[in-house]
Amino acid sequence: MSKGILTVISGFSGAGKGTVVKKLLEKSDDFCLSISMTTRDPRPGEEDGVSYFFVTKEKFEETIAANGLIEYAQFAGNYYGTPRKYVEEKLAEGKNVILEIEMQGARNIRKLYPDSLMLFITPPTADELERRLRSRGTETEEKIRARLSRAYEESEGIDLYDFIIINDDLDKCVSDVFESIETAKRQPVRNEDFIGDLKKGLEKFHKA
Amino acid sequence: MSKGILTVISGFSGAGKGTVVKKLLEKSDDFCLSISMTTRDPRPGEEDGVSYFFVTKEKFEETIAANGLIEYAQFAGNYYGTPRKYVEEKLAEGKNVILEIEMQGARNIRKLYPDSLMLFITPPTADELERRLRSRGTETEEKIRARLSRAYEESEGIDLYDFIIINDDLDKCVSDVFESIETAKRQPVRNEDFIGDLKKGLEKFHKA
Numbered sequence: 001m002s003k004g005i006l007t008v009i010s011g012f013s014g015a016g017k018g019t020v021v022k023k024l025l026e027k028s029d030d031f032c033l034s035i036s037m038t039t040r041d042p043r044p045g046e047e048d049g050v051s052y053f054f055v056t057k058e059k060f061e062e063t064i065a066a067n068g069l070i071e072y073a074q075f076a077g078n079y080y081g082t083p084r085k086y087v088e089e090k091l092a093e094g095k096n097v098i099l100e101i102e103m104q105g106a107r108n109i110r111k112l113y114p115d116s117l118m119l120f121i122t123p124p125t126a127d128e129l130e131r132r133l134r135s136r137g138t139e140t141e142e143k144i145r146a147r148l149s150r151a152y153e154e155s156e157g158i159d160l161y162d163f164i165i166i167n168d169d170l171d172k173c174v175s176d177v178f179e180s181i182e183t184a185k186r187q188p189v190r191n192e193d194f195i196g197d198l199k200k201g202l203e204k205f206h207k208a
Numbered sequence: 209m210s211k212g213i214l215t216v217i218s219g220f221s222g223a224g225k226g227t228v229v230k231k232l233l234e235k236s237d238d239f240c241l242s243i244s245m246t247t248r249d250p251r252p253g254e255e256d257g258v259s260y261f262f263v264t265k266e267k268f269e270e271t272i273a274a275n276g277l278i279e280y281a282q283f284a285g286n287y288y289g290t291p292r293k294y295v296e297e298k299l300a301e302g303k304n305v306i307l308e309i310e311m312q313g314a315r316n317i318r319k320l321y322p323d324s325l326m327l328f329i330t331p332p333t334a335d336e337l338e339r340r341l342r343s344r345g346t347e348t349e350e351k352i353r354a355r356l357s358r359a360y361e362e363s364e365g366i367d368l369y370d371f372i373i374i375n376d377d378l379d380k381c382v383s384d385v386f387e388s389i390e391t392a393k394r395q396p397v398r399n400e401d402f403i404g405d406l407k408k409g410l411e412k413f414h415k416a
Binding site for chain 2 (some may be wrong): 080
């Protein structure tokens with residue numbers, strides 16, 4: 001059985017990452033979602049162990065010290081991190097583990113797991129991003145502008161990612177994400193056993 | 209309109225590359241096949257300008273001297289090369305240009321066109337490769353063993369390629385090749401205009 005692919009999914013706030021990830025998990029049992037640990041307060045409707053593991057600052061720092069996180073970052077005064085144990089167990093079981101994380105965390109994953117797959121989800125245009133953020137109708141003008149300003153900063157870092165997935169039509173976007181992961185499985189680096197078996201099987205024909 | 213992808217398709221002799229390429233060309237008008245130039249004699253059924261451009265050694269060397277080939281290699285005493293003009297015109301038109309070439313030529317393409325896409329087609333096992341070569345029933349034992357020996361040598365170079373495509377079921381293989389090319393189109397390096405437009409559209413929200 002081959003190892004799963006650690007798949008990072010990032011994207012602008014308002015790009016629809018959450019919905020894409022939810023659909024992807026529904027589509028196939030080959031995927032599972034890593035749940036982040038955070039020190040921020042739960043929002044209404046968020047459940048501990050489902051949305052996040054909600055912990056105190058002390059507990060978070062103990063977990064860092066025990067090497068229990070594969071990456072962590074501070075963002076708006078709170079810690080966010082990815083618990084190591086779940087990720088490594090599921091990858092070993094052959095599952096593709098999805099990390100829905102910010103660009104700062106993605107950079108750390110890229111260094112630690114060079115064979116991770118990094119996907120960046122974006123609306124088709126900047127105008128469409130603005131339209132989606134405004135259409136939520138729940139945020140102040142100031143918050144919307146802060147998200148758009150952050151999107152500008154993130155647009156400078158898109159080259160970090162393996163593939164850009166445009167979220168225009170949701171079903172197309174989910175199938176593009178799926179297709180990108182399937183394609184990544186064909187990289188030689190993920191098929192060392194297969195290549196080894198081929199070489200071994202062909203060796204007897206080799207003229208020295 | 210975005211530029212097409214220069215797609216190199218290599219694979220063991222007997223892997224079924226030719227059939228895969230034929231099916232791919234039938235599947236979509238987005239693809240076209242580069243026709244190689246060679247100094248070897250036409251085999252029965254091969255047509256000039258369809259299978260190859262058949263030329264003399266003198267003509268081939270003139271074309272090299274005029275920088276008219278993007279790569280060439282010598283193989284079994286004959287020259288094989290890829291005429292530049294057709295490839296560059298079709299890429300500019302947005303077509304994905306398929307080069308069905310040997311590993312030696314593929315190495316040259318990788319250096320000259322770092323953003324080419326390199327696919328390697330292989331049967332699922334070494335035994336299956338042997339079975340396919342023998343089932344043709346047209347070649348001497350010596351020729352079959354020479355092909356298998358060459359396959360061993362090529363198996364050492366598979367890491368050069370972006371993706372390994374297993375040809376077990378033909379339709380699945382063709383759709384995997386298609387999917388790999390579609391996925392490659394999502395690489396940031398092939399979407400510089402798109403990223404540029406996003407940045408430009410978001411710039412006005414940036415807080416200095």
